[in-house]
Amino acid sequence: MTDISFNIWSVIILIGSAQGLFVSVLLFVKSAQHKANRWLAFLLLAVSLHLLEYAANISAISLRYPIIIASSYPLLFCMGPAFYLYCRSLLIQESMASPKAWFHFIPSVLVLLFFAPFYAMPGSEKVGFISGLAKNGVLDVPPEQLVFMGAHVVQTVVYLILSYNYIRKNQARLKEYSADAGVLSKQSWLRGFTLFFAIYMFLYMVLVIVLSIANSHQVQIDYVMLLITSFSLYMVGYGVTANPELFKGMSLKDVAKKPAKPERIGSKNPELKQELLTYMTTNKPYLKSDLKISELADTLSVPYYQLSQLINDEFSVNFYDFINAYRVDEAKRLLVEDTRNFKILAIAYEVGFNSKATFNRVFKKTTGYTPSEYKLQHD
Numbered sequence: 430m431t432d433i434s435f436n437i438w439s440v441i442i443l444i445g446s447a448q449g450l451f452v453s454v455l456l457f458v459k460s461a462q463h464k465a466n467r468w469l470a471f472l473l474l475a476v477s478l479h480l481l482e483y484a485a486n487i488s489a490i491s492l493r494y495p496i497i498i499a500s501s502y503p504l505l506f507c508m509g510p511a512f513y514l515y516c517r518s519l520l521i522q523e524s525m526a527s528p529k530a531w532f533h534f535i536p537s538v539l540v541l542l543f544f545a546p547f548y549a550m551p552g553s554e555k556v557g558f559i560s561g562l563a564k565n566g567v568l569d570v571p572p573e574q575l576v577f578m579g580a581h582v583v584q585t586v587v588y589l590i591l592s593y594n595y596i597r598k599n600q601a602r603l604k605e606y607s608a609d610a611g612v613l614s615k616q617s618w619l620r621g622f623t624l625f626f627a628i629y630m631f632l633y634m635v636l637v638i639v640l641s642i643a644n645s646h647q648v649q650i651d652y653v654m655l656l657i658t659s660f661s662l663y664m665v666g667y668g669v670t671a672n673p674e675l676f677k678g679m680s681l682k683d684v685a686k687k688p689a690k691p692e693r694i695g696s697k698n699p700e701l702k703q704e705l706l707t708y709m710t711t712n713k714p715y716l717k718s719d720l721k722i723s724e725l726a727d728t729l730s731v732p733y734y735q736l737s738q739l740i741n742d743e744f745s746v747n748f749y750d751f752i753n754a755y756r757v758d759e760a761k762r763l764l765v766e767d768t769r770n771f772k773i774l775a776i777a778y779e780v781g782f783n784s785k786a787t788f789n790r791v792f793k794k795t796t797g798y799t800p801s802e803y804k805l806q807h808d
Contacts, residue, residue, distance in 0.1 A: 443481070449476055450477045465519035468515035475501070479504060496552065502544055512592055585630050586634075589627050589630065604747040606748065608751075705725075705736070715755040715756050715759070757791060760792060764776065
């Protein structure tokens with residue numbers, strides 16, 4: 430009977446897998462707050478189970494229990510679709526568990542059917558097959574394995590491109606609709622996560638190319654990829670626990686109600702423009718951190734898309750920048766006139782920002798100074 434042995438690599442990968450499993454359960458439990466978390470939980474579950482299988486391979490557990498061998502392969506083809514559906518569900522706050530969504534997982538089902546004969550083999554034959562590939566610490570890579578890995582890379586990259594384009598397109602739409610800087614921070618995180626995923630897949634593609642040329646490799650080569658995977662699980666886990674707001678929804682449902690071809694009002698609407706400016710000065714709606722253009726439009730009794738067009742035409746900015754300009758002006762006044770010795774963070778919250786980092790970035794972009802520098806200049 431094969432002896433089970435753990436080394437530093439298998440321990441690190443096991444810890445990463447455990448972290449991913451814990452976070453996936455946590456996100457699924459919290460899916461009542463936002464259903465998109467179910468897709469992220471599924472993605473982390475697939476990655477974690479693949480890590481778990483690999484840790485079992487390294488420590489020889491899979492040779493003791495052959496049912497583990499290749500058991501997570503179909504899940505690899507769930508990663509791209511799960512991430513894409515997570516992005517869409519997070520942005521539009523709609524359930525993506527429709528029959529149409531499940532068509533994205535047909536490749537995973539096909540992989541399951543392809544491996545069905547191998548899964549049905551007796552354990553001793555599975556172990557004999559795997560052992561026959563190893564020679565002097567080097568593993569011969571069957572052509573079918575290279576095709577499988579290449580198909581996994583292509584499929585995942587396609588879904589990453591779809592996800593990135595969808596995020597980028599809706600970020601522009603969101604700035605026309607919402608002045609909530611926190612929502613934009615979530616989209617920045619989502620875009621960054623997509624980029625990290627893309628870099629990971631690029632490294633995986635390089636590995637496939639190297640294997641195709643050499644037709645064999647040492648198992649230790651995989652450790653780098655597995656450590657990156659474990660690290661990504663640690664980072665997502667940290668994000669869930671340290672900044673749970675990142676994993677709440679960013680609704681664009683109201684934007685979807687916009688008519689396909691709204692009637693243009695042109696750039697000349699002095700009455701509405703004056704009414705908007707008066708309301709902004711008198712009522713200061715920008716102090717509400719999650720202000721949406723639909724709320725402001727309802728107050729002015731106009732369709733939101735007409736108000737959005739007015740802001741674009743008359744002020745040459747989107748709604749997000751239009752509101753932030755008022756917030757910065759209010760912050761400048763408080764920084765100069767404040768007698769309560771407010772801290773920078775307190776002023777940021779008071780004028781409608783929901784984080785100091787966003788406040789600093791927007792303030793410097795507008796004035797050329799950080800809030801602290803501006804305050805010192807006017808003391």
